[in-house]
Amino acid sequence: MSKRVLIADDEPNIVISLEFLLQQEGYQVEVAHDGQEALDAIERQPPDLVLLDIMLPRLSGFDVCQRIRANPDWSKVRVVMLTAKGREVEVSKGLALGADDYITKPFATKELLARVRDQLAG
Amino acid sequence: MQPKVRFVLHFAWLGVLSVALLGFAGLVLWIDLSPAERHTLRSILAERAALLVVLAGLLGAVLAGLLRQWLVAYPQNAQRITEEIGIIHRVNAEHRLKPSGPVEMRKLGEALNEFAEVYDQQQREVEARIEETNGRLEQEKNRLATLMSELAQSVLVCNNEGRILLYNPRATQLLAGDASAPGGMPVGLGRSIFAVLDKSLITHALEQIRHRLDQQAAKPVAHFVAARAGHLLRAQMAPVLDQQGESIGFVLILEDITRTVEINSRRDLLLQQLTEGSRSALANIRAAVETLEQYPDMDSERRERFTEVIRDEAERLTQRLEQSLSRHADLLGSPWPLEDMLASDLAAALQRNFAAALGLRMRCEVGEQPLWLSVDSYSLVQVLTQVMGALASACRTREIGLELSTEGRCVRLSLSWGGQPLDPNLLHEWEELPLNLGGEGENGATLKSVVARHGGEVWCQLDRAAGVNRLCLQLPRIQPEALPEPLEPSQGRPVYYDFDLFNQPGQTAELDERPLSELSYTVFDTETTGLSPSDGDEIISIGAVRVVNGRLLRQECFDRLIKPSRPISKASQEVHGLTPQMLADQPPIEQVLPQFHRFAEDTVLVAHNAAFDMRFLQLKEAQTGVTFIQPVLDTLLLSALAHPGHLDDEHRLERIATRLGVEVIGRHTALGDAIVTAEVLLKLIPLLAERGIHNLRQAREASRKTLYARVKY
Numbered sequence: 001m002s003k004r005v006l007i008a009d010d011e012p013n014i015v016i017s018l019e020f021l022l023q024q025e026g027y028q029v030e031v032a033h034d035g036q037e038a039l040d041a042i043e044r045q046p047p048d049l050v051l052l053d054i055m056l057p058r059l060s061g062f063d064v065c066q067r068i069r070a071n072p073d074w075s076k077v078r079v080v081m082l083t084a085k086g087r088e089v090e091v092s093k094g095l096a097l098g099a100d101d102y103i104t105k106p107f108a109t110k111e112l113l114a115r116v117r118d119q120l121a122g
Numbered sequence: 123m124q125p126k127v128r129f130v131l132h133f134a135w136l137g138v139l140s141v142a143l144l145g146f147a148g149l150v151l152w153i154d155l156s157p158a159e160r161h162t163l164r165s166i167l168a169e170r171a172a173l174l175v176v177l178a179g180l181l182g183a184v185l186a187g188l189l190r191q192w193l194v195a196y197p198q199n200a201q202r203i204t205e206e207i208g209i210i211h212r213v214n215a216e217h218r219l220k221p222s223g224p225v226e227m228r229k230l231g232e233a234l235n236e237f238a239e240v241y242d243q244q245q246r247e248v249e250a251r252i253e254e255t256n257g258r259l260e261q262e263k264n265r266l267a268t269l270m271s272e273l274a275q276s277v278l279v280c281n282n283e284g285r286i287l288l289y290n291p292r293a294t295q296l297l298a299g300d301a302s303a304p305g306g307m308p309v310g311l312g313r314s315i316f317a318v319l320d321k322s323l324i325t326h327a328l329e330q331i332r333h334r335l336d337q338q339a340a341k342p343v344a345h346f347v348a349a350r351a352g353h354l355l356r357a358q359m360a361p362v363l364d365q366q367g368e369s370i371g372f373v374l375i376l377e378d379i380t381r382t383v384e385i386n387s388r389r390d391l392l393l394q395q396l397t398e399g400s401r402s403a404l405a406n407i408r409a410a411v412e413t414l415e416q417y418p419d420m421d422s423e424r425r426e427r428f429t430e431v432i433r434d435e436a437e438r439l440t441q442r443l444e445q446s447l448s449r450h451a452d453l454l455g456s457p458w459p460l461e462d463m464l465a466s467d468l469a470a471a472l473q474r475n476f477a478a479a480l481g482l483r484m485r486c487e488v489g490e491q492p493l494w495l496s497v498d499s500y501s502l503v504q505v506l507t508q509v510m511g512a513l514a515s516a517c518r519t520r521e522i523g524l525e526l527s528t529e530g531r532c533v534r535l536s537l538s539w540g541g542q543p544l545d546p547n548l549l550h551e552w553e554e555l556p557l558n559l560g561g562e563g564e565n566g567a568t569l570k571s572v573v574a575r576h577g578g579e580v581w582c583q584l585d586r587a588a589g590v591n592r593l594c595l596q597l598p599r600i601q602p603e604a605l606p607e608p609l610e611p612s613q614g615r616p617v618y619y620d621f622d623l624f625n626q627p628g629q630t631a632e633l634d635e636r637p638l639s640e641l642s643y644t645v646f647d648t649e650t651t652g653l654s655p656s657d658g659d660e661i662i663s664i665g666a667v668r669v670v671n672g673r674l675l676r677q678e679c680f681d682r683l684i685k686p687s688r689p690i691s692k693a694s695q696e697v698h699g700l701t702p703q704m705l706a707d708q709p710p711i712e713q714v715l716p717q718f719h720r721f722a723e724d725t726v727l728v729a730h731n732a733a734f735d736m737r738f739l740q741l742k743e744a745q746t747g748v749t750f751i752q753p754v755l756d757t758l759l760l761s762a763l764a765h766p767g768h769l770d771d772e773h774r775l776e777r778i779a780t781r782l783g784v785e786v787i788g789r790h791t792a793l794g795d796a797i798v799t800a801e802v803l804l805k806l807i808p809l810l811a812e813r814g815i816h817n818l819r820q821a822r823e824a825s826r827k828t829l830y831a832r833v834k835y
Binding site (some may be wrong): 008011013014016018020021024084085095104105107108109110 | 401405408409412417424427428431434459
């Protein structure tokens, strides 16, 4: 069975590329447009990996990550954070809150796919 | 013993003695006489009894006159002379005795006057020497004062209790109270810094310094930022150490960083917008491009969607960039040292320079509105003068006009002339022309570089509607920092420092035992609508000066007129000359009294005939919500204590002032009288010390006992 990836990002212009690329890689892709929607989607069916943007409406990526990590049922869900903030403090905050990896925008798509692959293999 | 009592006693003794002597002589005579002679004498005397009584009375009168000379006239004159000598040698060397009383006393008086003359002469010589020596010291002090007053930073020196010992004019401006309460004047010698800056901030900084001193750090300095009246102040605090290395006070250097902080935070925001704001857009473009590259065979509909993403994001990036630039254009100029300047001042500078360097006449239309620019006025004037010189000869014009106008966030300065227009290509050539400053100044500055440095633009155009040619210079407009107003030249050299305050203990505790010469006083006077406060007369003027550590601080004065709620009596108007019309626009007592209360905080109140003024103040306490609980001294009572031998009339303010050698100025204005009273106070303090009155408690107790203190209003 193919792995499931949830993209949580409110910008359609990045979602379109990510969705297409991940589908081409053979993943099953679901999209959430804000933090709450992302949590709802995880609730319905926990994905194998969440590509989580930090600047999300309603509930920030940090909050979503924290809630995922607070729920033991979701301990297998991999969280890769995506952000436009490149500052070190934010990277370490994300990792402290339980993110498995952290990718700063702009990124090379190949790199992103490789990281996703690593996470899902590990 | 009172002279009169002494006189009566002596007279009685003398009377009894005379009667006894005469009686004894008569008795001896009587015994010696034969009966016949006794009979004859009795008949002679009996017929002349009245004459005998008159003779006895005459004898008594002569005795009384002589006694008066010895016992009353001499001592009274002697006491008076003693007091006057005291005045001559302690207070007013120019004071002279008025010879009065018996001849010997007059002669004594004259001799003393002669002596006083010599003494005065010598005194002057000594003073001249001292002055000469002090002159050099004073010069040093003046240099310090000048340096302090020229400093761009605000400097305050305080002792450990937070009393201000030194401040510069900048500090006064920076820390001035809000405009509605100019009477606040929080910065002043001997005043508390805690009224100006948060006490906890200063205490915290002092603790940091103490800690660093304990650790023997190289630079025991503390920094903090304080907010005050909408301004952010950066403070640097350094300790003042005595010989043993103990901290006896601290220096505060304050800087208004409101604008710097605002600029920095805007610059940060801009940077953030340009970096983090671009990250997403770039990520989106990059992802789309890479997808397109990776999957060249995707269907055209999908391809179109990715292309759309790229176009869309590129457009958004462009927009954001433009928005940021237009909003923060003023931040992007090079960090050249620019100063805030009024556009009209720049215009005036141009006018002067055009006239002086080129002989051009320029009409200025600058308008009323103050337009602020941030400019390097020197370079700007130089390059514009150079271009104007070229323009004048190219277009053959000797007369130009200058107009100022606002264009959005910019100020446009347009120079106009009639006649030949200017070829834009020529202007472009001049823009690149290096500035010719005769070897001085910066190298390679051109109109173009100078204008670019200001974030401005320059161009020429033909204004067909007005029929003139214009050379326009547009510069970004700024909100000026509150600029220091020029200081009023005060009389004499302003006193901004008093290092003797380092040795002053906190003023709040045990005022009573403090020497009179070390107290801080607020010496005040009031003018009123009339003389009966209990009948509703009111204060219409309060004037006050501060005396700190034996010095009169003329620049720290309080001078307010007050609008009364009742008419001013004719008699009072004649004294102080204040009419209802003059007071119509003045604030009411409810506003002024709290200001005065703040001015007089932590000081001893002093007035001449203080009971009168205090009564007026106290009657307004309930209405204004302030109470004057500080100790009060009265120069009238103090003068009576210092010179008990003088008559009531001689304790009037003018008379005391003349006696003590105080120049009387502005009599019957509240401030003028307050200044005279303050000087009188300073002269009285040493005289009181002679009489054993050294501290506040003694002064108050002695005052209470004098006759005058019983007068009630």
